[in-house]
Amino acid sequence: MSVTAARGFRAAGVRAGLKTSGKSDLALVVNDGPFDIAAGVFTTNRVVAAPVVWSRRLLAGQEGGQPGRARAVVLNSGSANACTGSQGLRDTEATAARAAGLLGVEPGRVLVCSTGVIGERIDMPVLLEGLDVATLALADTPRAGTDAATAIMTTDTVSKEDTLTMGAGEERWTIGGMIKGVGMLAPGLATMLAVLTTDAVLTPQEAQDALASVTARTVNRINSDGCMSTNDTVLLLASGASGNTPSRAEFEEALTEVTSRLGRRLVADAEGATHDIAITVSGAVSEAAAEAAARTVSSSNLLKCAVAGADPNWGRVLSQLGTVPEDVCPFDPEEVDVAINGVTIFRHGAPDQDRDSVDMSPRETRIDITLSAGQAEATVWTNDLTHGYVTINADYTT
C-alpha cells in the first residue's frame, strides 16, 4: 500500500522486457484528481538523464502544460537513459506521448523517470508495448501500488513503500509513497527515484515548497557511497480527492514522517550493507555546519570498512572530521567528544572509555560527535562498506 493509498490514484507495475532478468521493469502512476498538482526535486548533477531534462521542464510549464501540474508518471528500470544524447531525449518524449495517448491527456502532463544502466538506449518498442499493458493493469488497489514499487527496483533486494493517514472520518487525508535506490546514494540528493502521492488539497507552490524543504532534511541526508546519480528524482502528486486542506506545518510533518521512513529503508537495503550508520553532529554553530560535518564523516571509506569489521575505530571519525573546512564548520579539535553506540570513547581531544566496551553487534550503529561550538545538530545516514558492495559494483554491467 503506497502510491495508491491516497484517494485519486491508480498504479501499475508490469514486465515490459527491459530487464534481461525478466523481472518487472515498468511502472505507471496516474492522478485521477480532481486536482493534478505535481512537484519535483531532481539531482544537482550537471550530467543529467533525458527524463530529468523532460520532467524538470514539464514541471516548469515548458512542455505545453501549466507549471506544477501533471496527470501521470511513467517509471522504467533497466536503463537510465542517461548520456544517450539527443536520441535519449526523443525516446523520453515518445514515452510521454504514448502514455498521454493511452490516458487521454496531453504529453506535457506526463512525467518520466528512468533508472538502470547509464549510456544505453532504452529498447523503445519494448517500452511502448509495455505501456499498453501497464495502462490496462491500472488499479487503485494496494496490490497495484506494490506492483509499481516492485517495477522500479534495480539492485534493491526489497520494494520500499510507506503510507501515513492523518485525521479521522471526513477529516482524513493520506500520504503514500514508493522509493528505490541502493547504490549511487550521495550528496546533492540521495540517489533514488521516489513518487509520493497525497489526497490532501495543495497548491502547486505549497507542494513544491513542502517537497523541497522535507527532502533537504530527509532523503538528502543519506550518503551511501558518495556517488551522485544522473537520474535522481523525487515527485509529489496531489489529487485533492480527500477535500481536506492541512496546514503547512501539518502537511510537512506528515511528509517528513513518510519520507524519513522511506529513506531509512533505502539505507537498510544499501548495496552489500551489514550496518546502517547514523552520524549525528551536535553542538555545531549552525544546522548547515552540523550537516556538512556529518556528511564529511559519512564519506569515509575507512570508517565504513571499520564498521563492516565491527570495529569502533574512532580514529577514522576524527581524521575525517578534521577535513571539514574551518569556515564551513568551526570547532576546536580539543573540545570534540565522540561516542559510538552510546559509549564515549573520545573526550576533549583524548581517548576516554575503553573501545572494547562498545557493542557493535546491532545493525543500527550510532556515531555521535559533539563539537561544543554551538547548539545546532544534524544527522546523516550512511552504511558500511563491505565485500558485498564490491561484488555488486564490480559486476554491474558485465
Place this chain on the structure above:
Amino acid sequence: MSVTAARGFRAAGVRAGLKTSGKSDLALVVNDGPFDIAAGVFTTNRVVAAPVVWSRRLLAGQEGGQPGRARAVVLNSGSANACTGSQGLRDTEATAARAAGLLGVEPGRVLVCSTGVIGERIDMPVLLEGLDVATLALADTPRAGTDAATAIMTTDTVSKEDTLTMGAGEERWTIGGMIKGVGMLAPGLATMLAVLTTDAVLTPQEAQDALASVTARTVNRINSDGCMSTNDTVLLLASGASGNTPSRAEFEEALTEVTSRLGRRLVADAEGATHDIAITVSGAVSEAAAEAAARTVSSSNLLKCAVAGADPNWGRVLSQLGTVPEDVCPFDPEEVDVAINGVTIFRHGAPDQDRDSVDMSPRETRIDITLSAGQAEATVWTNDLTHGYVTINADYTT
C-alpha cells in the same frame, strides 16, 4: 639506495618493538652537512598528530632552532600518535630530546614523524630504547637506506625508495627518497610519510619552495581512497655535501622525477589494489579546473569497483564528472569525450566506440577525459576498490 644516496646522510632502521608483528618500526635519518637545510609540507587536516605539530613548529623556527634547519628525522611506525592529547605532544618532545642527546645536537633540530594506529599512546620506553640502537646502526650505505624505508612501512607490502643523480664528475648531485603509505591516500596531501635527501646546495627558502611546488603536482595528485591522514609529512633535507648548486628549474625537475616515481609506487601498492588508474582531464580552462575534475572522478567508489571488475563503465565517469561545480570547472556535458585505455567510448555527449573493444587487462588503466573548454590538463592517480581493501580495513585495529 634512497635517503643515503646523496652525500652527507646516514640512516638506520631497526626493530624497536612498537609493532605487535615484531617487524622493524623505527627509522632515523641524519644530515651530516655541511649544511642542515630542511623543508616540509604537512597534512591540511585540522586534526593533526603530535609529531606534525612539533615538526611544523620546528621548521618555522619555533622550537629553539632557526627556521628551515634540521639535523635529523626520527620516524616510527606502529602508532600515529594522533588524537592522544597533550600527553602525545610530550611524547614527541621526549623523542626529539633523546635523539638530540644521542646525536649531540639541539632538540629543536630533530624532526619527528609517526604513522600507525590513531588514538593510542606510543610505548615510550620501547621507542627511547630503540633510538639508542638506531643511533648505533647509523650508516651511509644503501642497506641502511633500505632499512629505514622498511621501518616506516605500515600495511605497505614493499618498501619504496628512489634516487636520481644529475651531472657527472665534480658537477654531480643526487636526490634520494623513501616513502610509505598505502591507505588513507587522499586530497589535501596524499597520505604518507616521505623523506627526500639531497646533497645539492640549497637555501631554506629554495628547499621549501621547490618541495611545495613539486608535491602539489606529484604526490598531492594521488587519491587512493578519499581519506586524509592526520600525519601526512613530506620532508626534504639538503646537506650541500656535493658542493653543487643546481638552478631552480634543474632542481625542481629532478625533484619532480623522484617524487613522481615514489608516488607512482604508492599507487601501485595501494591497499588491495589490482589496477592503478591515471585519470587525465584535458581541454580544461585551467590546470586547477582540470585537477579538480580529475580528483572528483578519482573519488568514485562505483568507478573504482567497476575497474576492479575489469568493466570499462564510462557511465561512472560521466556521472561523477557531473558533480564538479560549474564555477570550479566549466564545461558543456555535450562536448565531453571519454577514452578508456585509448578507446573513445563516449564522444560529444553520446556513446561512441563499443565498450567491448576496451582491453582492461593491464594493471595500469588510463581514463582520458577531454572537456573541450580550454587548453589545460592535469592527471590524478587512484586505484581500484577491491575485496582486498575491505578486508584490510575491516580488520585494521582488531
